[in-house]
Amino acid sequence: MQRYFIKSEQLKADEGWIVGSDVHHVTHVMRGQVGDRVVVCTDAQQSYVVEITAIDQSKVWFKRVETKEEEVELPVSVTLAQGLIKGDKFEWVVQKATECGVHCFLPVVMQRSVVKLDVKKVDQKVTRWQKIALEAARQAHRQVVPVIKQPMSLQQLMAQASQYEVCLFAYEQSGITHVDSLSRVINQLEAGMRVLILIGPEGGIDSSEAAMLTEAGFISVGLGPRILRTETAPIYVMSALSYGLEIERRI
Numbered sequence: 001m002q003r004y005f006i007k008s009e010q011l012k013a014d015e016g017w018i019v020g021s022d023v024h025h026v027t028h029v030m031r032g033q034v035g036d037r038v039v040v041c042t043d044a045q046q047s048y049v050v051e052i053t054a055i056d057q058s059k060v061w062f063k064r065v066e067t068k069e070e071e072v073e074l075p076v077s078v079t080l081a082q083g084l085i086k087g088d089k090f091e092w093v094v095q096k097a098t099e100c101g102v103h104c105f106l107p108v109v110m111q112r113s114v115v116k117l118d119v120k121k122v123d124q125k126v127t128r129w130q131k132i133a134l135e136a137a138r139q140a141h142r143q144v145v146p147v148i149k150q151p152m153s154l155q156q157l158m159a160q161a162s163q164y165e166v167c168l169f170a171y172e173q174s175g176i177t178h179v180d181s182l183s184r185v186i187n188q189l190e191a192g193m194r195v196l197i198l199i200g201p202e203g204g205i206d207s208s209e210a211a212m213l214t215e216a217g218f219i220s221v222g223l224g225p226r227i228l229r230t231e232t233a234p235i236y237v238m239s240a241l242s243y244g245l246e247i248e249r250r251i
Contacts, residue, residue: 001049002030003039003138005145011042011064016050018060026052026060039068045143073143074101074241075191075251079164080234081106081157083201084113087125089231094129096231098136098146100238105129107151112203117151126150154209158216161196167218169198170233171210182221182237186244191251195241199233 004022018026018040026032034052040062041047047070050062080102082093094105107129109117129148137145161167166185189195198205198218205213214220223236245251 001037001039002026002032003041003141005041005043005134005137008042008044008046011040011048014064015053016040016062016064018062019058023055023058023060027055032060037065038062041143043144045073047143070141070143072141074103075245076189076193076195076241077103078238078241079104079106079194079196080238081108081196081198082234083108083110083199083205083230084115084117084151085201085230086115089202091129091132093231093234094132094146094148095136097234097238098133098142099140100235101142101242102146102234102238103144104146105133105148106157107149108157108198109151109153110201111206111209113201114203115201122151154212157198158212158218161216161218163194164196165193167196167198167216168221168237169205169210169213169218170200170223170237171220172200172204172222172227181219182223182240183244185219185221186241187249189245189251197234197237199230199237202230204230 004018006016006018010016032052034054036052037049038052039047040050047068049065049068051065052060052062054061078101080097082090082105084090084107126148133146133148166189168185198213210220223233228236
Protein backbone atom coordinates (compact mmCIF):
# COMPACT_ATOMS: atom_id res chain seq x y z
CA MET A 1 0.00 0.00 0.00
CA GLN A 2 1.07 3.56 -0.71
CA ARG A 3 2.45 5.50 2.26
CA TYR A 4 1.86 9.11 3.30
CA PHE A 5 3.20 11.22 6.17
CA ILE A 6 0.99 13.45 8.31
CA LYS A 7 1.22 15.47 11.50
CA SER A 8 -0.41 14.03 14.60
CA GLU A 9 -2.98 16.83 14.65
CA GLN A 10 -4.25 15.66 11.24
CA LEU A 11 -5.70 12.58 12.94
CA LYS A 12 -8.69 13.10 15.23
CA ALA A 13 -10.00 9.90 16.85
CA ASP A 14 -10.48 7.55 13.89
CA GLU A 15 -10.69 10.18 11.16
CA GLY A 16 -8.10 12.39 9.52
CA TRP A 17 -6.89 14.07 6.37
CA ILE A 18 -3.94 14.33 3.99
CA VAL A 19 -2.88 17.75 2.69
CA GLY A 20 -0.21 19.42 0.60
CA SER A 21 1.56 17.83 -2.35
CA ASP A 22 0.39 14.39 -1.22
CA VAL A 23 -3.14 15.29 -2.35
CA HIS A 24 -1.84 15.54 -5.91
CA HIS A 25 0.05 12.28 -5.44
CA VAL A 26 -3.06 10.46 -4.24
CA THR A 27 -5.40 11.83 -6.89
CA HIS A 28 -3.25 12.21 -10.00
CA VAL A 29 -0.22 9.94 -9.58
CA MET A 30 -1.88 6.98 -7.85
CA ARG A 31 -5.38 7.66 -9.22
CA GLY A 32 -6.76 7.12 -5.73
CA GLN A 33 -10.49 6.79 -5.19
CA VAL A 34 -12.91 6.64 -2.29
CA GLY A 35 -12.64 3.19 -0.75
CA ASP A 36 -8.93 2.76 -1.50
CA ARG A 37 -6.66 1.91 1.41
CA VAL A 38 -3.27 3.51 2.13
CA VAL A 39 -0.85 3.73 5.05
CA VAL A 40 -0.39 6.99 6.95
CA CYS A 41 2.48 7.66 9.36
CA THR A 42 2.33 10.40 11.98
CA ASP A 43 5.23 12.47 13.27
CA ALA A 44 4.90 10.42 16.47
CA GLN A 45 6.07 7.38 14.46
CA GLN A 46 2.66 5.70 14.53
CA SER A 47 1.47 3.90 11.40
CA TYR A 48 -2.13 3.17 10.42
CA VAL A 49 -3.98 1.49 7.58
CA VAL A 50 -6.71 3.92 6.52
CA GLU A 51 -9.51 4.00 3.97
CA ILE A 52 -10.14 7.06 1.80
CA THR A 53 -13.62 8.46 2.48
CA ALA A 54 -13.63 11.70 0.46
CA ILE A 55 -11.43 13.72 -1.89
CA ASP A 56 -11.50 17.41 -2.71
CA GLN A 57 -9.01 19.85 -4.21
CA SER A 58 -7.14 20.50 -0.96
CA LYS A 59 -7.62 17.38 1.18
CA VAL A 60 -7.95 13.62 1.09
CA TRP A 61 -10.15 12.46 3.96
CA PHE A 62 -9.80 9.04 5.53
CA LYS A 63 -10.97 6.82 8.36
CA ARG A 64 -8.65 4.63 10.39
CA VAL A 65 -9.03 0.89 9.76
CA GLU A 66 -6.27 -0.58 11.90
CA THR A 67 -2.96 0.18 13.59
CA LYS A 68 0.01 -1.09 11.63
CA GLU A 69 2.70 -2.48 13.91
CA GLU A 70 6.10 -1.59 12.50
CA GLU A 71 9.69 -1.54 13.71
CA VAL A 72 11.56 0.05 10.84
CA GLU A 73 13.45 2.96 12.41
CA LEU A 74 16.98 2.68 13.77
CA PRO A 75 17.08 2.48 17.59
CA VAL A 76 19.30 5.58 17.63
CA SER A 77 18.62 8.96 16.01
CA VAL A 78 21.31 9.67 13.42
CA THR A 79 22.07 13.15 12.10
CA LEU A 80 24.29 13.14 9.04
CA ALA A 81 26.45 16.23 8.61
CA GLN A 82 27.61 16.06 5.00
CA GLY A 83 30.33 18.33 3.67
CA LEU A 84 28.84 20.19 0.71
CA ILE A 85 29.40 18.32 -2.55
CA LYS A 86 28.20 18.71 -6.13
CA GLY A 87 24.42 18.81 -6.49
CA ASP A 88 23.78 15.41 -8.01
CA LYS A 89 26.05 13.71 -5.47
CA PHE A 90 24.36 15.42 -2.53
CA GLU A 91 20.97 14.39 -3.86
CA TRP A 92 22.19 10.80 -4.10
CA VAL A 93 23.41 10.92 -0.49
CA VAL A 94 20.05 12.26 0.70
CA GLN A 95 18.18 9.53 -1.14
CA LYS A 96 20.34 6.57 -0.10
CA ALA A 97 21.05 7.70 3.46
CA THR A 98 17.31 8.23 3.97
CA GLU A 99 16.76 4.65 2.87
CA CYS A 100 19.43 3.60 5.40
CA GLY A 101 17.72 5.38 8.31
CA VAL A 102 19.15 8.90 8.73
CA HIS A 103 16.84 11.21 10.70
CA CYS A 104 18.33 14.60 9.84
CA PHE A 105 20.74 16.08 7.29
CA LEU A 106 23.07 19.01 7.97
CA PRO A 107 24.84 20.33 4.84
CA VAL A 108 28.21 21.76 5.96
CA VAL A 109 30.48 24.22 4.14
CA MET A 110 34.08 23.02 4.62
CA GLN A 111 37.53 24.10 3.48
CA ARG A 112 37.76 21.53 0.71
CA SER A 113 34.19 21.83 -0.55
CA VAL A 114 34.37 22.17 -4.32
CA VAL A 115 30.86 23.49 -4.79
CA LYS A 116 30.16 27.14 -4.02
CA LEU A 117 26.77 28.08 -2.61
CA ASP A 118 24.56 30.47 -4.50
CA VAL A 119 22.81 32.20 -1.61
CA LYS A 120 19.85 33.06 -3.82
CA LYS A 121 19.23 29.39 -4.57
CA VAL A 122 19.77 27.86 -1.13
CA ASP A 123 16.07 27.66 -0.22
CA GLN A 124 15.31 26.13 -3.61
CA LYS A 125 17.99 23.49 -3.11
CA VAL A 126 16.81 22.62 0.41
CA THR A 127 13.24 22.27 -0.88
CA ARG A 128 14.44 19.89 -3.60
CA TRP A 129 16.50 17.85 -1.12
CA GLN A 130 13.47 17.64 1.20
CA LYS A 131 11.34 16.31 -1.65
CA ILE A 132 13.96 13.66 -2.42
CA ALA A 133 14.00 12.64 1.26
CA LEU A 134 10.20 12.37 1.27
CA GLU A 135 10.16 10.09 -1.77
CA ALA A 136 12.99 7.96 -0.39
CA ALA A 137 11.25 7.64 3.00
CA ARG A 138 8.07 6.56 1.24
CA GLN A 139 9.93 4.00 -0.90
CA ALA A 140 11.81 2.58 2.10
CA HIS A 141 8.63 2.36 4.22
CA ARG A 142 10.09 4.69 6.82
CA GLN A 143 7.89 6.02 9.61
CA VAL A 144 9.50 9.46 9.53
CA VAL A 145 10.78 11.82 6.85
CA PRO A 146 14.28 13.17 7.56
CA VAL A 147 14.60 16.93 7.96
CA ILE A 148 17.04 18.81 5.72
CA LYS A 149 18.54 21.82 7.50
CA GLN A 150 19.97 24.97 5.95
CA PRO A 151 23.70 24.78 5.05
CA MET A 152 26.01 25.80 7.90
CA SER A 153 29.68 26.33 8.64
CA LEU A 154 31.86 23.83 10.48
CA GLN A 155 31.98 26.21 13.44
CA GLN A 156 28.17 26.27 13.58
CA LEU A 157 28.13 22.48 13.48
CA MET A 158 30.60 22.18 16.33
CA ALA A 159 28.49 24.61 18.38
CA GLN A 160 25.65 22.07 18.17
CA ALA A 161 27.74 19.12 19.36
CA SER A 162 26.34 19.28 22.89
CA GLN A 163 22.93 18.23 21.52
CA TYR A 164 24.28 14.73 20.81
CA GLU A 165 25.51 11.91 23.01
CA VAL A 166 28.04 10.81 20.38
CA CYS A 167 29.79 12.85 17.66
CA LEU A 168 31.93 11.18 14.99
CA PHE A 169 33.85 12.24 11.91
CA ALA A 170 35.15 9.93 9.21
CA TYR A 171 38.80 10.78 8.61
CA GLU A 172 40.79 9.09 5.87
CA GLN A 173 44.04 9.69 7.75
CA SER A 174 42.70 7.35 10.44
CA GLY A 175 42.67 4.55 7.86
CA ILE A 176 42.36 1.03 9.09
CA THR A 177 44.01 1.85 12.45
CA HIS A 178 40.82 3.55 13.66
CA VAL A 179 38.27 1.14 12.22
CA ASP A 180 38.02 -0.50 15.62
CA SER A 181 36.97 2.85 17.08
CA LEU A 182 33.85 2.81 14.90
CA SER A 183 33.10 -0.70 16.11
CA ARG A 184 33.64 0.32 19.74
CA VAL A 185 31.33 3.31 19.37
CA ILE A 186 28.59 1.17 17.83
CA ASN A 187 28.90 -1.40 20.64
CA GLN A 188 28.51 1.34 23.24
CA LEU A 189 25.39 2.89 21.73
CA GLU A 190 22.08 2.55 23.55
CA ALA A 191 18.53 2.92 22.30
CA GLY A 192 17.36 6.51 22.09
CA MET A 193 20.83 8.05 21.78
CA ARG A 194 21.42 10.94 19.39
CA VAL A 195 24.39 10.42 17.10
CA LEU A 196 26.06 13.02 14.87
CA ILE A 197 28.21 11.79 11.99
CA LEU A 198 30.31 14.15 9.85
CA ILE A 199 31.49 13.14 6.37
CA GLY A 200 33.88 15.44 4.51
CA PRO A 201 33.46 16.83 0.97
CA GLU A 202 35.19 15.58 -2.20
CA GLY A 203 38.59 16.77 -0.98
CA GLY A 204 38.20 15.23 2.45
CA ILE A 205 38.58 16.83 5.87
CA ASP A 206 41.51 19.23 6.22
CA SER A 207 43.99 18.48 9.01
CA SER A 208 43.19 21.81 10.71
CA GLU A 209 39.49 20.91 10.66
CA ALA A 210 40.27 17.48 12.10
CA ALA A 211 42.16 19.12 14.94
CA MET A 212 39.24 21.45 15.70
CA LEU A 213 36.76 18.59 15.62
CA THR A 214 38.87 16.51 18.00
CA GLU A 215 39.15 19.50 20.33
CA ALA A 216 35.35 19.83 20.22
CA GLY A 217 34.91 16.22 21.36
CA PHE A 218 34.31 14.49 18.04
CA ILE A 219 35.67 10.95 17.69
CA SER A 220 37.79 10.23 14.61
CA VAL A 221 36.87 6.94 12.94
CA GLY A 222 38.38 5.12 9.99
CA LEU A 223 36.37 3.38 7.29
CA GLY A 224 38.91 0.75 6.30
CA PRO A 225 42.09 0.71 4.18
CA ARG A 226 40.36 1.86 0.99
CA ILE A 227 39.60 5.50 0.21
CA LEU A 228 35.86 5.91 -0.26
CA ARG A 229 34.12 8.58 -2.28
CA THR A 230 32.36 11.19 -0.18
CA GLU A 231 28.96 9.90 -1.35
CA THR A 232 29.91 6.30 -0.47
CA ALA A 233 31.17 6.99 3.06
CA PRO A 234 27.79 7.80 4.70
CA ILE A 235 26.25 4.63 3.27
CA TYR A 236 29.19 2.62 4.66
CA VAL A 237 28.69 4.13 8.12
CA MET A 238 24.91 3.71 8.09
CA SER A 239 25.25 0.10 6.97
CA ALA A 240 27.68 -0.57 9.82
CA LEU A 241 25.25 1.02 12.29
CA SER A 242 22.32 -0.99 10.97
CA TYR A 243 24.24 -4.25 11.12
CA GLY A 244 25.66 -3.57 14.56
CA LEU A 245 22.42 -2.35 16.17
CA GLU A 246 19.65 -4.18 14.31
CA ILE A 247 21.16 -7.49 13.22
CA GLU A 248 24.18 -8.44 15.31
CA ARG A 249 22.99 -6.77 18.51
CA ARG A 250 19.36 -5.72 18.69
CA ILE A 251 18.95 -2.88 21.17
